[in-house]
Amino acid sequence: MRHKVAGYKLGRNTAHRRSLLRNLVTSVIVEERIETTIPKAKAAKPIVEKMITLGKRGDLAARRLAGAYLMTDEALVKLFDTVGPRFGDRNGGYTRIIRTGWNKGDGADKAFLELLGSEKVLDEKREKRAENRAKKNAEARKAMEDAEAQAQHDGGIEPVKEESEDKK
């Protein structure tokens, strides 16, 4: 008999589990991809899909149902404005679980839970981040060069002296 083995308890009481799942679902919708343990990903996956179905419906009742579950307005707006329309021509299967690795401490199996089509969004995000980093680095280097030039202008011997002190 397979009585009383349905679903995931995740070692939590009802309120704790509900909070955890609401947080996970909100994060997936906002961030496109999250990394958790496999049982948590499997528990959150059907709820994410139900939320996206609400997002596709798009009427006021659906918006209120989703708003009652999601943690932030940002997630609600994103669900109804970008995520819902994105999956207009697809009947279910909006998410994907990719097994990745293991926790260092307890060896728990980790996985990504992501929305389909997240590759594009994440790549854009990554590119933007790299661009910002390059810009920041260039600025920092320029500032350093300027400071060095300034120091040399003030007194030619000073920067050399500082360097020798650093070496000690």
Next chain:
Amino acid sequence: MPNPKRRHSQKRTSTRRAHDALKSHSLSECPNCHEKKMPHRACVKCGYYKGREVVEVKEAS
């Protein structure tokens, strides 16, 4: 209380344990970097799964 009647030989113990050995995982080959990887998992070495990079892997420096 019940107690053992006879001495338990070392052979008896080791014969029982003959079938207790752990089996190694079956591994598949990563199509991207040709390292051995766990099936149905992103490659630990290069972070690829199903033809695209899934995880950013830090280069060992």
